[in-house]
Amino acid sequence: MPKQVLAVFFALYLIANLFNLGKLDFSYKEAKNAIISLQMNKSGNYKWQTVLGKPYFKKPPLGAYYTSILFKIFGENQWQARFGQFVFVILTALLPFILKNEFEGIDPFYFASIYLTTVIVLLSVNTYSLYPSAVFFLFMALIKVYFRQKNFEVWLVLAFLTLGLSAIFLFYVILLCLAVLEKNKELISIKEHLVALILILFLSLFGIALYGLNINSIHYLVGSFFLGFLESFDFKNYMGHLISFPFIAFFLLLPWSIFIKNFFRKYDTRLYRFALNGSIAVFFLMWILPFENYLILVPFFASLASFYKVNIDSFYLKLVAIFTIILISGAILFGYLFAKGSNYLILLIFSVFVVVFLYQLSKKYALEQYMYIVVFMICAKAAYSMVYVPYKASYMPDVSVYGKKIASIILKNKAKYVMSNNVHLDLLYYVEKESNLPIYIPQKSKGVLITQNKEVLKKVYGSEFSPYGVFYVGEY
Numbered sequence: 001m002p003k004q005v006l007a008v009f010f011a012l013y014l015i016a017n018l019f020n021l022g023k024l025d026f027s028y029k030e031a032k033n034a035i036i037s038l039q040m041n042k043s044g045n046y047k048w049q050t051v052l053g054k055p056y057f058k059k060p061p062l063g064a065y066y067t068s069i070l071f072k073i074f075g076e077n078q079w080q081a082r083f084g085q086f087v088f089v090i091l092t093a094l095l096p097f098i099l100k101n102e103f104e105g106i107d108p109f110y111f112a113s114i115y116l117t118t119v120i121v122l123l124s125v126n127t128y129s130l131y132p133s134a135v136f137f138l139f140m141a142l143i144k145v146y147f148r149q150k151n152f153e154v155w156l157v158l159a160f161l162t163l164g165l166s167a168i169f170l171f172y173v174i175l176l177c178l179a180v181l182e183k184n185k186e187l188i189s190i191k192e193h194l195v196a197l198i199l200i201l202f203l204s205l206f207g208i209a210l211y212g213l214n215i216n217s218i219h220y221l222v223g224s225f226f227l228g229f230l231e232s233f234d235f236k237n238y239m240g241h242l243i244s245f246p247f248i249a250f251f252l253l254l255p256w257s258i259f260i261k262n263f264f265r266k267y268d269t270r271l272y273r274f275a276l277n278g279s280i281a282v283f284f285l286m287w288i289l290p291f292e293n294y295l296i297l298v299p300f301f302a303s304l305a306s307f308y309k310v311n312i313d314s315f316y317l318k319l320v321a322i323f324t325i326i327l328i329s330g331a332i333l334f335g336y337l338f339a340k341g342s343n344y345l346i347l348l349i350f351s352v353f354v355v356v357f358l359y360q361l362s363k364k365y366a367l368e369q370y371m372y373i374v375v376f377m378i379c380a381k382a383a384y385s386m387v388y389v390p391y392k393a394s395y396m397p398d399v400s401v402y403g404k405k406i407a408s409i410i411l412k413n414k415a416k417y418v419m420s421n422n423v424h425l426d427l428l429y430y431v432e433k434e435s436n437l438p439i440y441i442p443q444k445s446k447g448v449l450i451t452q453n454k455e456v457l458k459k460v461y462g463s464e465f466s467p468y469g470v471f472y473v474g475e476y
């Protein structure tokens with residue numbers, strides 16, 4: 001089958017993912033990342049990150065700089081923020097084409113299909129996080145140190161500047177596991193490790209110096225991993241995680257993990273050992289120390305799975321086909337009954353096109369069986385993007401509308417200094433965006449305050465009802 005045909009399938013898959021990418025308002029976590037980048041542009045302070053004017057030290061600023069640049073160039077919206085991280089998902093899928101020597105021995109298109117159809121499951125709920133870029137940088141650093149024992153320090157520094165000390169911890173635990181499993185001391189003993197750590201220490205001290213030497217700025221060195229883990233640790237939840245994680249990982253890596261019994265055949269190649277031992281190391285690391293996101297599993301798993309072409313019995317292929325028909329039919333019916341708009345028709349047209357395209361190909365070429373799984377995942381993702389997302393958008397409150405109304409009260413009263421004592425960052429992001437004024441935590445100096453406590457205001461300029469209650473805007 002020509003490679004151009006496979007490229008069409010990946011183009012269809014990207015369309016299914018990018019459709020309605022900016023439809024939903026930011027969730028709280030998304031809004032936190034977005035408001036940091038927005039405040040950089042609004043306030044002009046690029047020295048350190050702020051949330052409502054308060055310094056934020058839990059993660060280094062590279063991700064915020066990246067998104068702030070995208071906001072400057074393309075506009076401050078949900079689509080841009082989410083696509084900015086989706087770029088790194090695509091880059092990781094294309095790595096076998098970029099690094100041909102290291103990935104010799106696997107089918108690049110097969111790797112890309114496994115990676116994309118797995119990772120999108122992990123990104124369906126909260127697309128805009130910093131993990132895609134951090135995982136890309138980490139994976140690049142591990143590939144460089146494993147195969148070349150050089151030129152990895154820049155990638156490790158980029159991972160640190162994105163994720164903080166969590167990235168350094170992950171890198172060295174995985175690398176140590178690889179060194180032990182393969183009895184290869186060179187992976188740990190090369191001098192570039194010292195160069196990387198010196199660079200990281202220098203950048204940490206530089207970040208501290210920008211803000212000022214005080215106890216808060218030590219967060220640059222402590223990082224979010226250690227503090228976050230200790231603050232959120234709960235023994236009962238942790239025991240539940242130990243029991244449930246293997247099943248969760250298996251489910252999240254479907255449909256490929258169903259063939260996991262085939263993944264332990266011996267292949268005497270460095271790439272195979274890297275993929276197998278790396279997958280084992282990451283799996284047990286995330287099992288023992290639960291991270292917020294499972295995305296880091298995917299590159300290792302995809303490279304491991306890429307050594308095997310899926311051999312499916314015809315009965316199971318028919319089962320996949322029947323399940324696809326039921327899924328798409330159910331999604332179209334659900335969209336017709338509950339979603340406001342005609343996206344269910346777009347899903348129908350898109351799905352018919354994909355199926356007809358596959359059918360015509362099957363007449364000319366002997367299709368590899370994994371393509372049927374890829375088609376199923378394309379249709380499943382299309383159903384999510386084209387029906388479920390607009391359904392959520394039509395029935396969830398449009399926070400951006402309330403943000404615009406609060407911003408209009410601020411602009412009407414010609415405010416120059418805006419404050420808020422509220423924590424609903426998804427709402428305040430849209431207020432800040434529309435008013436074009438940075439929002440700070442309350443100060444002693446006079447200004448306009450956005451609050452839900454009317455009693456603290458000297459004079460009320462206006463009020464707006466929101467999903468979170470009534471917000472008052474007035475003189476503080």
